[in-house]
Amino acid sequence: xTYKAKLRVWRGDDESGDLKNYEVDVxxxxxVLDIVHRLQATQAPDLAVRWNCKAGKCGSCSAEVNGKPRLxxxxxxxxxxxxxxxxxxxxxxxxxxxxxxxxxSYNYAKARMVPAFAPPADLEPGDYxxxxxxxxxxxxxxxxxxxxxxxxxxHVMRDHEDNKASFxxxxxxxxxxxxxxxxxxxxxxxxxxxxxxxxxxxxITKCCTEVCPEHIHITDNALIPLKERxxxxxxxxxxxxxxxxxxxxxxxxxxxxxxxx
Amino acid sequence: xxxxxxxxxxxxxxxAKTLRTDRWWVQPLFTFLALTAFVVYSTWRVFxxxxxxxxxxISLFYSPCLAGSCVPGAQFAGxxxxxxxxxxxxxxxxxxxxxxxxxxxxxxxxxxxxxLSPPACAVAEPHGSYSGETKLPLIxxxxxxxxxxxxxxxxxxxxxxxxxxxxxxxxSWGHVGLGTLILTLNAFCLWMYxxxxxxxxxxxxxxxxxxxxxxxxxxxxxFISKLNTHHMRWAWxxxxxxxxxxxxxxxxxSGAISGSWV
Numbered sequence: 001x002t003y004k005a006k007l008r009v010w011r012g013d014d015e016s017g018d019l020k021n022y023e024v025d026v027x028x029x030x031x032v033l034d035i036v037h038r039l040q041a042t043q044a045p046d047l048a049v050r051w052n053c054k055a056g057k058c059g060s061c062s063a064e065v066n067g068k069p070r071l072x073x074x075x076x077x078x079x080x081x082x083x084x085x086x087x088x089x090x091x092x093x094x095x096x097x098x099x100x101x102x103x104x105s106y107n108y109a110k111a112r113m114v115p116a117f118a119p120p121a122d123l124e125p126g127d128y129x130x131x132x133x134x135x136x137x138x139x140x141x142x143x144x145x146x147x148x149x150x151x152x153x154x155h156v157m158r159d160h161e162d163n164k165a166s167f168x169x170x171x172x173x174x175x176x177x178x179x180x181x182x183x184x185x186x187x188x189x190x191x192x193x194x195x196x197x198x199x200x201x202x203x204i205t206k207c208c209t210e211v212c213p214e215h216i217h218i219t220d221n222a223l224i225p226l227k228e229r230x231x232x233x234x235x236x237x238x239x240x241x242x243x244x245x246x247x248x249x250x251x252x253x254x255x256x257x258x259x260x261x
Numbered sequence: 262x263x264x265x266x267x268x269x270x271x272x273x274x275x276x277a278k279t280l281r282t283d284r285w286w287v288q289p290l291f292t293f294l295a296l297t298a299f300v301v302y303s304t305w306r307v308f309x310x311x312x313x314x315x316x317x318x319i320s321l322f323y324s325p326c327l328a329g330s331c332v333p334g335a336q337f338a339g340x341x342x343x344x345x346x347x348x349x350x351x352x353x354x355x356x357x358x359x360x361x362x363x364x365x366x367x368x369x370x371x372x373x374x375x376x377l378s379p380p381a382c383a384v385a386e387p388h389g390s391y392s393g394e395t396k397l398p399l400i401x402x403x404x405x406x407x408x409x410x411x412x413x414x415x416x417x418x419x420x421x422x423x424x425x426x427x428x429x430x431x432x433s434w435g436h437v438g439l440g441t442l443i444l445t446l447n448a449f450c451l452w453m454y455x456x457x458x459x460x461x462x463x464x465x466x467x468x469x470x471x472x473x474x475x476x477x478x479x480x481x482x483x484f485i486s487k488l489n490t491h492h493m494r495w496a497w498x499x500x501x502x503x504x505x506x507x508x509x510x511x512x513x514x515s516g517a518i519s520g521s522w523v
Contacts, residue, residue, distance in 0.1 A: 010273055017274050067280030067383055087280050092383075095271035102273075131473035155379040159266035160391045183471050200400065201393035204368045207382035220459070220489065224365050227403070228463035235403040 002027055003082045005035060009047070010089040013098045019087065020044075026077050032088065033061050033072035036100070048099035056213055059147030063100050064089045069149040069211045091152040107148050110168040113196060114175050118187045134183040141178040141222060143214040144171065150208035150218055156201045167198035170208035174222040180229060190230045199223075199230060267385055278385040285381035292374035299500060303354070306507055310348035315513035315523075317428045318440045321447065322350045322507055325418050337418070353415070357503075360412040363405035365459045366496045406460040416451050423448040438523050440509055447499075447506040454499040457488035 005026045008019040024039045033051055040047045052058040054073045061072040066080075066087050080086055094102040119128065151157065151169035176197060180189040193199045208218045216222075232239045267275070279285070306313075306322050313320040314335035325337030328349035345352060361367050372378050379386040394402050423444040429436040455461065466482025469475050488495075512518045 010275065012274060014271050019275075064280065064383065066282045067277075069383060084282075087282075089275060089280065090273050092267045092272055092275065096273040103271075131471075133472040133479060134470070153382050155266075155386055156391060156393060158383075159379065159386045159388070161265045161269035163391065181470060183473075198393075198395075200395035201391070203372045203378065203393050203399075204365050205372050205379065205382075206369050207379070210382050224459045225463060225467050228406075228460060229468055231403045231406065231460075232463075232468055236406065 005077065005080070005082070006085045007035065007039065008085055008087040009036070009039065009044075009100070011044075011047070011099050012096070014096055017096070019089075026082075028078075030077050031073055032065055032070075032075040032077060032086070035077060036072060036088065048097070048101045050101045057145055059145035059213075062091055062147045062149050062152065064091060064152075069153045071147060071149070071213045074213055091148070093152040093154070093158040094148075104148050106164060107146070107151060107169075107171065110172045110197070111175070113168065114172055114179070115187055115189065115192065117179055117182065117185055119184045120186055123184070128184055130183050137181050137221065138178045140216055141174050143216055144174070145214060146171070147213060149211045149213065150174075153207045153211045155205065155207065156198075156203075163198070163201060167201045168196075170202070170218050170223060173197055173199055173202065173226060174216070174218050177222040177226040177229075180226065188233075190226075190233050193226055194230055194234065199226060202227070265389070279381075279383055281381070281383060285384055289374035289377075289380050292370050295497075296370065296374065299504065302504060306511070307350040307354045308348055310350070312511045312514035313350070315440075315510055316430055317426050317436065318444060318510045318513060319422055320350075320507045320510040320514075321419055321422070321503060322354055324422050325353065327352050356408070356411045356415055360405075360408040360455075361496075361500075363402045363408050364496065365405070366493045368402060405458075406464065409455065409458055409460045409464075412455050416448070416455055419444075419451060420448045438521070440513060440523055443502075443506050443509050447502040450495065450499040450502045453488065454492070454495040456485060457492040457495050459489060459492070461485055462489050 002025050004023045007022045007024055009022060010017055011020045012018060022039055022043055024035050024043070026035055031054075033049075033054060036047070036049055037051075040049065049072075050060045051073065052060040054061075056071055056074040059071070063070065063072050065072065065075050069091065072088070088100065090096050090100045090102045091104075094104050094106060097103050148171060151171050154169050156167050157164050157169060173193065176189045176193045179185050179187070180193075202223055204219060204224065206219045208223075209216070209220070212218055267278070303322065306320070310330075313323040314326075314332050316334050319326065319335050323331070323335065326332075326335040326349050327337055327340055327342045328345040328347075329340050329343035330345065331337075331340045331349050342352065362371075373380055376388075377386050378388060378391065394400055423441070426438075426441040426444045427434055427436055462482065462485045465485050466472070466475065466478040469478060469482075472479040472482070513523050
């Protein structure tokens with residue numbers, strides 16, 4: 001069962017570009033990345049596309065298919081009708097290098113700004129002991145494959161380039177939440193979440209959760225809990241007063257200054 | 262339209278603000294219409310200042326009725342605010358308004374459908390700049406927990422109102438009218454909406470780092486987390502029951518409906 005799919009693929013670089021029309025054979029069971037590879041093999045050998053695992057685990061083939069941020073390797077062709085025009089573009093939040101390949105170095109710069117995991121000073125590697133219930137919240141966030149679709153779809157940066165300097169996006173706010181919830185982490189990350197990573201810019205519109213290919217509940221389980229933890233410290237005077245009298249009150253240090261991305 | 266976003270230098274040159282082909286505008290449009298209808302209805306009722314009590318039922322917009330002008334039977338704790346010259350609902354209605362306005366679900370709803378920020382995922386918003394919840398007034402959304410605490414107090418009172426709805430006009434217990442069922446259902450839905458709140462989830466255990474040292478709070482957090490996954494559903498269901506419950510009291514108090522079944 002083969003048919004010819006109608007594709008519109010963005011071709012260009014950081015100076016100019018346009019959507020080009022192609023017709024490419026499609027076989028049963030194929031995904032968009034298969035069709036892009038066939039296009040590359042048969043009609044457009046100079047088409048630039050980043051890919052690696054073809055299994056939804058490396059996060060390399062992030063793009064936008066019919067305007068929706070998707071992994072091309074996880075977007076099945078049978079979700080489209082045979083006469084439907086399928087538009088494939090690079091991610092629109094990051095600078096384009098060529099064709100479907102974007103420069104995602106913004107994300108690596110922001111990743112370096114997150115203070116590393118900091119276990120107690122007197123705890124040697126190999127001596128970490130944690131109850132499962134204490135780490136399972138953080139484990140959900142470890143499913144992240146660094147596809148950066150969440151940062152790509154986030155309107156804070158997507159629609160406002162100037163916010164990139166002060167906002168790290170859901171991917172790295174989730175990383176901060178992961179560490180803040182970690183039972184052995186000794187650093188208080190609430191201040192850096194607000195001041196260095198722009199937590200206040202998030203307005204809970206949940207697009208990051210909608211596009212996550214790993215189905216991580218980024219907003220409900222990471223961003224909102226992090227906002228609530230910040231509110232405990234920054235916006236809740238009753239909580240702050242109560243903390244003064246709480247037995248075994250937190251003794252975590254503020255996160256150290258980190259290099260700006 | 263935004264000129265510094267998807268049109269920013271270096272990004273792929275694509276003129277369309279979105280290339281989505283699905284009907285992405287349906288959900289924000291529905292949300293806009295539904296929330297607007299609620300605001301219009303609740304404003305009408307809050308300023309009406311009549312038809313809010315029909316023994317044994319009281320409208321939730323007016324409960325607890327604290328103003329001296331409250332009709333006999335509706336007064337709460339002796340209606341101590343005797344100097345109040347406006348609708349008694351204005352003393353109360355700001356609490357659920359604050360709770361819902363700062364609610365994490367409704368924030369998504371109104372940012373998308375009213376402020377179009379963004380109208381839908383991967384659809385460019387029409388604003389030239391964006392500061393989110395970093396400045397006044399939207400930074401006040403961070404005090405959602407205080408609105409929750411006040412809302413919980415109201416829930417207790419509305420639950421008591423629902424219990425009182427089981428009384429007959431002579432004060433004896435055993436009355437069950439359609440209004441009794443509606444007020445009880447409404448109280449239940451309001452509890453589910455409040456308990457499934459993200460701030461509630463944080464308060465019962467979310468802020469803890471070592472669940473293993475707090476097994477009771479961990480169980481509470483686990484329970485609230487399950488409710489929390491349906492928070493949007495309870496937001497809409499409870500909004501609907503609020504309107505239904507209030508309109509029913511309006512119909513009964515205005516004499517539009519009557520009979521033993523009421």
